[in-house]
Amino acid sequence: MKLYGSIEAGGTKFVCAVGNDKLEIIDIIQFPTTKPKETLEMTVNYFERFKDNLQSVSVASFGPIDMVRGSKTYGYITSTPKLFWDNTNIIGFLKDRIPVIYYFTTDVNASAFGEMVVRKDVDSLVYYTIGTGIGGGVIQSGHEIGGVGHGELGHIYVAKHPADYDFDGVCPFHGACLEGLAAGPSLEARTGIKGELIPENHPVWDIQAFYIAQAVMQATLSFRPQIIVLGGGVMKQSHMLKRVKSEFIKLLNGYVSIPPIDDYIVLPAVDNNGSATVGNFWLAKRKLTTD
Ligand SMILES: Nc1ncnc2c1ncn2[C@@H]1O[C@H](COP(=O)(O)OP(=O)(O)OP(=O)(O)O)[C@@H](O)[C@H]1O
Numbered sequence: 337m338k339l340y341g342s343i344e345a346g347g348t349k350f351v352c353a354v355g356n357d358k359l360e361i362i363d364i365i366q367f368p369t370t371k372p373k374e375t376l377e378m379t380v381n382y383f384e385r386f387k388d389n390l391q392s393v394s395v396a397s398f399g400p401i402d403m404v405r406g407s408k409t410y411g412y413i414t415s416t417p418k419l420f421w422d423n424t425n426i427i428g429f430l431k432d433r434i435p436v437i438y439y440f441t442t443d444v445n446a447s448a449f450g451e452m453v454v455r456k457d458v459d460s461l462v463y464y465t466i467g468t469g470i471g472g473g474v475i476q477s478g479h480e481i482g483g484v485g486h487g488e489l490g491h492i493y494v495a496k497h498p499a500d501y502d503f504d505g506v507c508p509f510h511g512a513c514l515e516g517l518a519a520g521p522s523l524e525a526r527t528g529i530k531g532e533l534i535p536e537n538h539p540v541w542d543i544q545a546f547y548i549a550q551a552v553m554q555a556t557l558s559f560r561p562q563i564i565v566l567g568g569g570v571m572k573q574s575h576m577l578k579r580v581k582s583e584f585i586k587l588l589n590g591y592v593s594i595p596p597i598d599d600y601i602v603l604p605a606v607d608n609n610g611s612a613t614v615g616n617f618w619l620a621k622r623k624l625t626t627d
Pocket residue numbers: 346347348465466467468469470519520521530531532533568569570571572573
């Protein structure tokens with residue numbers, strides 16, 4: 337049986353899986369992200385069991401990464417602030433030990449592809465994760481976008497909410513960029529309470545929805561996608577989607593036509609952050625036929 341590999345290299349955990357030709361999960365494990373060598377050894381050990389049938393592997397990584405073909409540092413995690421992981425040749429390490437064909441992309445691009453694959457008639461979409469950080473993957477006519485690197489949709493500048501002027505934001509690079517103002521840690525920085533535990537009637541949710549709606553606005557105007565998917569831990573708040581939609585409608589003010597709002601701004605179709613795994617299987621399979 338032909339098998340395809342998925343590696344979701346996250347800042348807190350690695351999820352490794354193998355899937356079949358129908359992109360169904362055959363086996364999956366996860367373990368914490370520790371130091372690079374230790375974590376990548378665990379990854380290699382996992383895939384060794386499937387080596388005889390493994391055709392190709394797609395790696396979806398936290399970033400920034402170098403995914404530019406022909407670049408000297410292709411396959412590296414580059415300038416990440418994550419301790420020990422800057423300048424890590426992740427694809428080099430894996431290819432040396434498990435010599436199959438590899439695809440390399442960002443975590444959010446793989447999620448975006450996963451969401452594309454499981455939805456009918458969608459080939460242009462934007463996927464955001466709003467978790468420990470904010471990231472976005474853009475698929476345009478079936479292809480991810482980028483030139484000298486991948487997009488960094490989480491670090492755009494946004495207009496401040498009038499009730500949030502005193503908050504400086506928590507992005508280590510930019511302070512009050514989108515991620516600094518609206519990712520999970522900003523909720524705790526403002527309120528002293530973890531996002532999971534903040535009550536639904538707290539005013540911070542409207543502030544946060546205002547920022548996420550601006551991200552949706554930027555994506556709408558820049559890419560005109562068919563659909564915008566909002567994933568990540570923060571979107572598990574069941575009231576957030578509605579708040580974001582209503583802020584977005586106000587911001588857009590009818591300027592361009594979009595699909596019906598409930599079909600346009602949506603939660604992931606694959607549960608438990610599983611979009612990246614499906615996306616990876618699909619990318620690994622595609623890589624076999626396009627190389
Ligand atoms: N139900 C929730 N409501 C609000 N905030 C939440 C909820 N669940 C998780 N968070 C916040 O989201 C962040 C964790 O995000 P997530 O669960 O997506 O994990 P992650 O994979 O580490 O994030 P990332 O996608 O940035 O790598 C934390 O800041 C946490 O406080």
